[in-house]
Amino acid sequence: MGTILLGGSIMMFFNIPSILIVVGGTIASTMIAYPLADIMSIFKSGMKVFIFKIEQPEDIIANLVEISNKARKGGLLSIEGDIQTTPDPYLAQALQMTVDGVKTGDIAAIMQKKMALTKKKLDLGSDMFSSMGSYAPAFGMIGTLIGLVQMLANLDDPSSIGPKMAVAMITTFYGAVMANLFFIPMADKLTGRADLEITNMNIIFEGIISIREGEHPKLMEDKLKVYLAGGKGKEEEKK
Amino acid sequence: MGTILLGGSIMMFFNIPSILIVVGGTIASTMIAYPLADIMSIFKSGMKVFIFKIEQPEDIIANLVEISNKARKGGLLSIEGDIQTTPDPYLAQALQMTVDGVKTGDIAAIMQKKMALTKKKLDLGSDMFSSMGSYAPAFGMIGTLIGLVQMLANLDDPSSIGPKMAVAMITTFYGAVMANLFFIPMADKLTGRADLEITNMNIIFEGIISIREGEHPKLMEDKLKVYLAGGKGKEEEKK
C-alpha cells in the first residue's frame, strides 16, 4: 500500500534472490538455534493464536462454580462425568485427581509444576520469534552488503549503479518488514497470550483446591472474581 | 518550531504517503501484537494520565485516619457509609470486607492479589507503548527504503534526485519523532504512574489492615507517613 502511495510499481519490490537470502538465512539460523520439532510446533501454535480465541476467565469461573455446586450436593464422585466432557486437559487431570481423592498438597504440587512447565514452553515460543526478529534484519543487511560489493566491484557502467543499488537495498527492506510486521509482533503476541493462559491456569488451580477442600461455591466465586476485576481494570470495576 | 528556526517551510515536512506508512505500519504491528480491546483501553487510560491527577498519598492517609477514628468510636459498622462515598473501588471493596468481618488474613490475601493484578495491567500499558516506540522508527526506516529504491531505480533525471531523497527521509523523520516525542515518553510516564498507583494501593492496604486490627489511629498515621517521607526525600523531611 505504502509503495503504491509513494507512486512506484510493486514489481520493483519483488526480487527472488533477495527473498532467498533473507528467508533462507533466517531459517538457517533458526534451525541452528532451535530443534526442528520445536520450530514446527511453535509456528503451529503461533498460528492457532489467531484462529482460536482463548477461553474467557468468566466462563472458566462459571464452569468451576457449577462443578463446585455439583460436588457440594452429590459428593466429589458426582463430578466424574465432567472429566470426560472437559476439553482442557489441565482441568481434566485436576478433576481426575480430585475424584481419586489425591491429597490437596499433592494436587497443588502437580498443578503448579504443570503451570511452570507450560510457562516455560510458552516462553520458548516468544523467545524463538524474538530471535527470528533479530536474524531477519541481519540477513537483510547481509544481502544488501552482497549487492553493494558486487556493484562496487563493477562500476564501469554508471547508468547501472542506480538500479543495482535499488536491488541491493530491497534485501534490507525485506528483513525490516519481516521482523517488524511479523516476527517481533508475534513475539509480543505470544508473551501476552502466555500471560492469559497462565492466569486461566491459576484460576483453575485455585478453583480446584477450593473444591477439593470443600469450600462453599459462593466463597470460591468471590475469590476467583478478583481475577476478573484485575482484568477489567480498577476504574471500571465498580460500575 | 525547530523547522522554522532552521529556515525551512513546514509544508516541506508534510507528506501523506510517509505518514500512512509510519502510522499504518505501527498500528498494524501493534494490532498483531496486542488484542484490540487492550489497545483501546490502554490509549484511553494513557490519555487519562494527563487529564486526571493521581490522588495524593497525603489525602489518602488523611481519609484513612478519619475512617479509623470513626471505626474506633462507633465500631466497624459505623464506616459502612464511607463505602458508598468512596470513589476508589479498591478502597471500597476493602472497607466492605472490613465491615463484613472478613478475617484479616483473607482481606490481606485478596487485596494483595488485586494489587498484583493491577500492577500487571499497568505494566502491559507501558510495554505496549514501548513496543510502539520500536515499531515506529522501524517503519520510518522501511518507508525511507521504499523511497530510496524507487529513486535509485529511476536516476534518469538528476535534478529530481534531491527532492525525492528528501521525501524518502521524511518517513524516517516521522518515525523518530513519533517514537521519541510520544511512544517512549508515554511508556516512561506509565511506568512512573504505575509506581504511584501501587504505592497508593500499598498505603490503603496497610491502613485497612490496621483498621481491621483495631490499631490506634495515631499509630496507623505514624506508620503510613513513612510513605510520605520517602516521597518527599530524605533531606527535606526534617524541616
Place this chain on the structure above:
Amino acid sequence: MGTILLGGSIMMFFNIPSILIVVGGTIASTMIAYPLADIMSIFKSGMKVFIFKIEQPEDIIANLVEISNKARKGGLLSIEGDIQTTPDPYLAQALQMTVDGVKTGDIAAIMQKKMALTKKKLDLGSDMFSSMGSYAPAFGMIGTLIGLVQMLANLDDPSSIGPKMAVAMITTFYGAVMANLFFIPMADKLTGRADLEITNMNIIFEGIISIREGEHPKLMEDKLKVYLAGGKGKEEEKK
C-alpha cells in the same frame, strides 16, 4: 578542545536552531515522561552529588559507637541530645524511636521501609537521566534529518551543499555530546551514589538495632566494620 586540535574554529560548532531542537526536544520528552516536580528535584539532587560529599562509613560507625557507649553508660534516655544535633533525618528518627522505647521489630520495619522508599526515589533519578540520555541523540538525529531534508529539497546551488550538511550534522553532534558527556554518566553516577547511600543506611540500621538491643559497643563496631572491609577491598584489608 578536540575541535581546536582538529584545526577548526569553535564558532563553527555553535548553532542556535540545532541547540534548540536537541535541548527543546529532550526537555519536551522528559516533561511528558516525568512530572515537573520530579524533574526539578532530580536535577537539584543531581547537582548536589558533585558539591556535597557523602558521609564516610567510617564516620558513621564512629558516631554510632559513641552513641552506643553513651547509651550503655547513661541509658537510652541519655542519647536524646544527639537527636537534635544529628543532621541525618534517617538516623535522627531512628534515635527518636529508640529513645521512645519503640519495639525493636517496629523500628526495624519502619527503617527498612524507609530504606526501600529511598532506594526507589534514588533509582528514579538515574532512570530519568538514562531516559534523557536516549532522548538527546534521538533529537540530534531528528534535527539532522530536518537539515538534510531542507538541503535535499533545494540542491540548486551546489556550493551551499557542504555548509548546509555541516549545519545539519551539528545537531547529531550536540545530541551525542549531551548524552555521553552528561546524561549517561550522570545516570551511572546516581546509581553509584544510591549504592553508597543505601550502604550508609544499612550501617545505621544495624547500628540502631544493636543499640536498641543493648549489645556491647565493641561487638557492634566489629559487626559494622565488615562494611568497611568490603569497601576497601579484600586484598587491602589485612595490612
Place this chain on the structure above:
Amino acid sequence: MGTILLGGSIMMFFNIPSILIVVGGTIASTMIAYPLADIMSIFKSGMKVFIFKIEQPEDIIANLVEISNKARKGGLLSIEGDIQTTPDPYLAQALQMTVDGVKTGDIAAIMQKKMALTKKKLDLGSDMFSSMGSYAPAFGMIGTLIGLVQMLANLDDPSSIGPKMAVAMITTFYGAVMANLFFIPMADKLTGRADLEITNMNIIFEGIISIREGEHPKLMEDKLKVYLAGGKGKEEEKK
C-alpha cells in the same frame, strides 16, 4: 548461494586480510575475556550438541522406574549394579549415595548444588557465544573503517574507488555472517540445550529422592510424567 543467485562470482567475496581482521579480532577479544581452557571446552561441548542427541526424558523416566522396581523387590543394595552401567555421572553418583544409605536431605543438597553448578557452566557457554556474536560485527566494522580510511587517503585514481570500497565492505559482511549464522544461533542453541539438561537433571533428582524414600514406582512414574506433558504441550497431552 545468495551470492550466486545475485549473479556475482564467489571469489569476489573471498578476501584473506578481511578474514584475518574479523576472525583474529574476535579471537583476540574472546581470549581477553575468557580463560583459554574455558574457550576450548565450550567449543568442544558446543560441537557435541550437534553430534550427540540429549537423552530423552521418556527414557530417563523408564530407566528410573525400572531401578525403582528393582529396589522395591531386592532392596536398595540390589541397584548397585546399575551404578557401573549408568553412563550419566550425575545419576551414577546419586545412585551411589542412595546405596550407601546417605540421608535424603544430604542427597538432595548435593544433587541440587550439582545442578546449580552445571547450570552456571552451561550458561557460561551461551554467554561466551553471545559475546563473540557482538565482537564479530564490531571487528567487521573496524575492518571496513580500515579499508575506507586507506581508500579515502588515496583518491587519485577514481577507477579504483569502487573495487577498494567493495573490499572494505566485505569485512562488515564477514562479521555479520559469522555473528548471525554461527555465534548468535549457537548462543540460543546452548541456552535451549541447557534447559533440557537441567530438566533431565530435575527428573533424575525427583526420581532418586522418590527411590530413596521408598515410594511406589507407579506413584513416582505419575509424578515424573508431568515433565513429559509439559514438554509435549497442553493441547496434545490428552490424545
Place this chain on the structure above:
Amino acid sequence: MGTILLGGSIMMFFNIPSILIVVGGTIASTMIAYPLADIMSIFKSGMKVFIFKIEQPEDIIANLVEISNKARKGGLLSIEGDIQTTPDPYLAQALQMTVDGVKTGDIAAIMQKKMALTKKKLDLGSDMFSSMGSYAPAFGMIGTLIGLVQMLANLDDPSSIGPKMAVAMITTFYGAVMANLFFIPMADKLTGRADLEITNMNIIFEGIISIREGEHPKLMEDKLKVYLAGGKGKEEEKK
C-alpha cells in the same frame, strides 16, 4: 596487523587529535560517572587479573582439609598458626573467628555479608568497564562528526576531501577498537573472575562452617568436591 595486510601504512592510522578526543572523552565521562578512587582501584585490580592467577579450588579444598585434620587432632586452638600464614584475608578472618569460639551462626552471618560486599565491589568493576565500552565508540562517532563538519564547511579544495574524511573516520576506528578489544572484553573478564572468586569464597565458607561444627574431614572433602565436579563439567567427571 590487519592494516599491514590490507596494504596500508600504519602511520596513516596515527592521529593525535583523534586519540585525544576518544581517550579524553572516555576519561571525562568515566570521571563524571565514577569517583576517581574507584576508577584507579578498578584499573589496578583489572590489571592484576592478568598477572596473578586466581587460587585453584583444588588447592583451597586441600588446605581446608589439612586445617580440618589439624583441628580434629589438636583442637580448634591448634589452627591458630594458620591464621598468620594464610595469605587470603577472608580465610584468615574466618579462622580467627573459629579459634575465638564465635558462634557458628555469627561466623556464617559475617562471612556471607563479606561475600555479598565483595560481589558488589567486583560487579562495580565490570560495570565500569562496560560503561567505558559504550563511551568510547560514542566519542569515536563524536570525533568523526567534528571532522565531517569541518570538512563540509570548507569544500573549496576537492582534492582535500578524501584525506580529511579519512582523518575523520579514524576517530570512529579508535573508539571501536578501544571498546571491542579492551573495555568490553575486560568487563566480560571481570564478570568471569568475580564468579570464580565468589565460588572460592563459597568453598571457604562451607569449609569453615564444617570445621567449626567439627564435621569429619573426609565428609567435608566430599561435600566441597562437588564444586570441582561442577567446574570440570558433567561429562569429564567420571573418568
